[in-house]
Amino acid sequence: MTSSRRVQIGVIGAAHGVRGEVRVKSFTANPIDLAAYAPITAEDGVRAFAVAGLRHLKDDMLVVRFKGVDSRDKAEALNGVGLFVPREALPDEDEDEFYWTDLIGLRVETADGAAVGEVVTVTNFGADDLLEVRLRGERRTVYLPFTRAVIPVVDMAGGRLVAAIPDGLLDPPSDGPEG
Template sequence: MGETRVLVGVFGAPQGVKGEVRIKSYTGEPRDIGAYGPLTTADGARAFTVLSLRPLKDDMLVARVEGVGDRDAAARLTNTELFIPRDRLPPPEPDEFYHVDLVGLRAVDEDGAVLGRVRGIVNHGAGDILEVMPDGPGETLLVPFTLAFVPVIDFEGGRVVVARGALLPEEEGDARIDDA
């Protein structure tokens, strides 16, 4: 696929009638989203240059985007995810990493048995969930991304370890995740 792209935010609803649009920022410091250069769609087909940003609340900002001059143009951007190339991010501190760095790592249980590969990390409001795609047939495993359930992240070894407690016995062919 080429360069790795990192999701850094998403356009929200228009703000006012002059073409401003809300941006939900996923960066550590929300305003940093404007410092990474042009933001693109996942496939890189469209680029967006942020001309100005102002805080709205928490991780929500109001942006003026080049080429977006009215409310209708801003509305067409709603729910567009915003990406940057991985190499535009600053290097992580020691013992820190970006979620994208986990994608592709082998997921193994505590005995070393391969469960699959990390496909991504999602968050639907209750915390980060590690998506593990099995190498063969089977359902994607969803593992709470906490130290209790993922006690080891080994970048040099190319793996993450999933604790036994994260997996319940199979029921009707599906692997299930403990909610604890």
């Protein structure tokens, strides 16, 4: 059985020139590898993109020409469109590396096996990756830093993460400012 999860590998930016090329911010380890993945679709899963050509611009930015996009107007209409591939199209990661999509849905528990909750998303606000965890039996979520100190065990086969919960993190929120 295959996963229905898709992974974002890039995002289309501004048009580049007048012949339909676009800038693409690549999220792949080697930006040029974006062309190696298929099928590439928009987030809606309906619009498909085939790379007709690309060149490296700088850092993680590429200039890409997609088949069927042959004018500046068509290229401008794609600005902001995310590029996705099925999880199965990506190579397996090393033991200590994970795709964010693989972490979503994992149970979070303490070292003694007490249930904490479930990972609902992974994000990064600029410093480190954070796991957003919906607490068991609650609507509330908390963020856990995705570091070895806080998450010492990632058990993909067992569908769980073991967490060293920072003091006070699971305390109920206060009703007002401390006085």
